[in-house]
Amino acid sequence: MLMNECSFISQRIAEVISLGVENDQAITSFEHIPKEFFNDMESSWKGRVKRIHAEEEFANVDRAAEALSTVVIDDFMPIISRVKFVMSSNGSPKGEICYAKDNEAVWFKGKRFTPNVWANTPGEQQIKQLKPAIDSKGRKVGEEWFTTVKVENALNRYHEACDNAKNKVLELLRGLSSELQDKINILVFCSTVLIIAKALFGHVSSDARRRGWMIRTISPLSKDCVVEESSSEMELVGLFPYWLDFNQGNAILNDVRMHSLFVLTGPNGGGKSSMLRSVCAAALLGICGLMVPSSSAIIPHFDSIMLHMKAYDSPADGKSSFQIEMSEIRALVSRATARSLVLIDEICRGTETAKGTCIAGSIIERLDTVGCLGIISTHLHGIFDLPLSLSNTEFKAMGTEVIDG
Template sequence: MLLVIAKALFGHVSEGRRRKWVFPTLIQRHRPEDTGVPHEAEGMKITGLSPYWFDAVQGGAVRNTVDMKSLFLLTGPNGGGKSSLLRSICAAALLGICGLMVPAEYAIIPHFDSIMLHMKSYDSPADGKSSFQVEMSEIRSIITRATSKSLVLIDEICRGTETAKGTCIAGSIIETLDAISCLGIVSTHLHGIFDLPLKTKNAVFKAMGTECIDSQTIPTWKLIDGICKESLAFETAKREGVPEELIQRAEELYVSAYAKDSSKIAVHKSDMDMVSDRQSCPEKEPSPVVEALRSVESLCKEVERAVVSICQKRITEFCKKNDVLEPSAMRCVLIGAKEQPPPSTIGTSCVYIMLRPDRKLYVGETDDLQGRVRAHRLKDGMQKASFLYFLVAGKSMACQLETLLINQLPSRGFHLTNLADGKHRNFGTSDLLEREMLIR
């Protein structure tokens, strides 16, 4: 048993040193009534904190500095990094008090008597409880057990019930945790909390930052002071492939519902209401991470437009020629750098385009998209490659559309790495595509 423990510790330290993790400095967090020393002098400070699931040595991880001396009330947009920050802090604190290395450049961690993390709640039909009931049960456990020496992390508080009463419950929970004087973070999209007459003494407002570039608000994943009321909900829905007409209708409904109340309407620029350290968008230099994100998104949109134009035109011509009902407009689906294809692609023919980090493209077809994505990312420099794909009716159609794209994308200004593949097939000479379309 000791040998197993020794091997595990050796493996942890070896990997930690490779990733440039550090051993933290542990301090004792006393109760104020015991020593008379205010808790502000016994906080937790982590410099260069990175998500533990990222290898910061290889880049791509956004590091944050967390100087926590009281409770944080955290706001930020969807996809802005709130949940990731909570998980990272929880992991660092747990590793630290166990005497292990933490994913940071420097860390001072108190010896907490308990670390309590509440993430998304699910319903429990076996117990006859809804998701909100489960959440309240977990919150009750946290409130009754937390002490001034605890670390409490609550993500998206009270999102399982109606907004008005959920906001008030969340406000009361924040007051209670503030009175306990524990360290922690409560993240929320319930911006009505800031209109409540909260009786807090030590709670601090924090936000996940954003940048305004080309009239678009983009998350930076950096922890800053202040309040962020920009949710980026419409942008997130659009990025995940929700139909454009649905989003446009949602925007119309949003304006019609809130335009009469100027205090509620959320115009992108005014929604980014930073209480402190407020900076105008045009004066800020975009971070390298944001620049990379913009580059990938721009390339993705260009490729998608070209792919839809090339393939849809061919299918439309065939349908008109053979008097066949034209299928619904095709859409490409994006697989991000850290994402995997959905289960719906298993055993289904599809055409995919790999967006390499050097902005070159690779076009392929497969019945096993998960396997192909995994194989591509195993190659040197391709770990962060993104993919676009669309499903087709049969392998023959996939092969022919693959060849069509290989032959025509270069004329649209794109650089392909597998141009030679297009010379080994004669697109259009087989009638298999027509037969498959007729069957559909």
Template sequence: MESSWKGRVKRVHLEEEFSEVEKAAQALSLAVTEDFIPIISRIKATTSTFGGPKGEVLYAREHEAVWFKGKRFAPAVWAGTPGEEQIKQLKPAVDSKGRKVGEEWFTTIKLEDALTRYHDAGEKAKAKVLELLRGLSAELQTKVNILVYASMVLVIAKALFAHVSEGRRRKWVFPTLTGFNDSKDVESLDDANRMELIGLSPYWFNAAEGSAVQNTVDMRSLFLLTGPNGGGKSSLLRSICASALLGICGLMVPAESALIPNFDSIMLHMKSYDSPADGKSSFQVEMSEIRFPCNWSLIKKPRACR
């Protein structure tokens, strides 16, 4: 039978209530065996082609009760055969309001007593479970912040573990991060803030299985990437942008080795349209959108004014 309180608290915390419920369940099972099973055996032993006796033990979910459901099982002549005594003990089943459930539902006094005992034991166990949970809630109320923080740290730790495990399986590496150089010497600035990715592969492919085309990228300043449609330009830009983002976050990147500067921002720009209300063409809109104050940023802009 269903019990909503089961599984919410370990048995060690309410051993007495668990034992009482088990004893009540055994008494209920015994009552079913003694009062209903002989009738079931009698019905099964009766052979009739049409209109024979029928009967079965069912759990009435709506009423939370175990009853006997049958028809035409009473003998025409009482001769003291097996099962007759149990049939005489049957009485119509009633609901919690004392109303008769139906013509085919039956119970016994012994079964009703066992069922009441089982329900009482279940209610006591349920009350004890609620009491324990309320006590635990009151105790943890002052430690909610600690629990939330610990759960967040656990989620982050699991995510980092999964990232490193998958990265090692795919032969990714931790990058070397370089600090920002604000020197006015253009050549030294380009050398210091260069981004070098050797053996770069798309992060959605597994380089360890040989299913990805690897590239070497050496970026020092502005560069222009050209090629035919379907040649892999967008895939390379996505791979570079993803590697930069993973690198500055301290995570592994999909490359054999990586040197990544400390970008202060990463921008991904998508398709834009003209703005007649502002008197701007599509090119002006795109240029104004990528104008923002930054010292050293990584900007990926595929197909300007497409």
């Protein structure tokens, strides 16, 4: 039943909706008319449905656009040629065919151009036909904009053809929607499955494998298939930043064996923030059953993954960056459990060193009591001298290598 319904829905959509591969719905283009004009007039309805269902309306647009191009060339080009011929200095008149976006029109725009001084010259007949351009309310647009009766008539016919084509496209789309309305649940279900399947296929078969990613090893459940109350250990071998391509040789590999909370220090630019982002991404991808940017990975069944990076102030709320940081970390600490992964970058960076060291120490003690896995990076080296009561925390430092002196 589901297969038959899916087949019917797919067939009906394919019969009506344009798949973007047809060559008969390109946006109209003519040499002397700005491309932006045709794009604005046609992009909202072209390429939505197959042309065969609105052939007459589409053909009318094509004919009206061609007629407009012909009239624009006949009425404007002789004037432009004459203007270019006499240009000799910055004070000379200038003219061009322009798109008046606010008025959805193609007009002649002349700078320092006065029609009545061009008598007895080539293009005289076209100059005599010029009149000031007016907007939809009958008001003169400006001193530089000109049009002709024939151009305005051609513009009106083109706009009318576009409106008819747009209405026809909307009619077809509404008809298809009404026909499939009672099958909307099936349509949403199938679309969701297809999106997930396509994402998985692209993730596993192409990009992830090419970049050296691997499927993680699933931590075993208890005999009763119950998740343990605490996260025992996470092991990431050959971990590298997910935004780098391992095959290009520009990624630094790291081994992370985490069975407790880490307090991490290291020099600026030493990779602390990259490490936190990499661990967070690997854990999130792993528990979702996706490939991980490492050569091997053992990832526990986390109940939550919480990452806190740099906080910024909010003048509109009257809050400093430190206030926002403390608010976010309070929410993080209050929700952390023994099965959480907690990652905090540059803790208490928004306040002075002494107070920041004490606050950071109390946060570390609290997370140590919770028993979660995680990494807290810091430049507050005074933390290591505090008399903290810790049983589930290790102090770590980023490795460094001196290159070229």
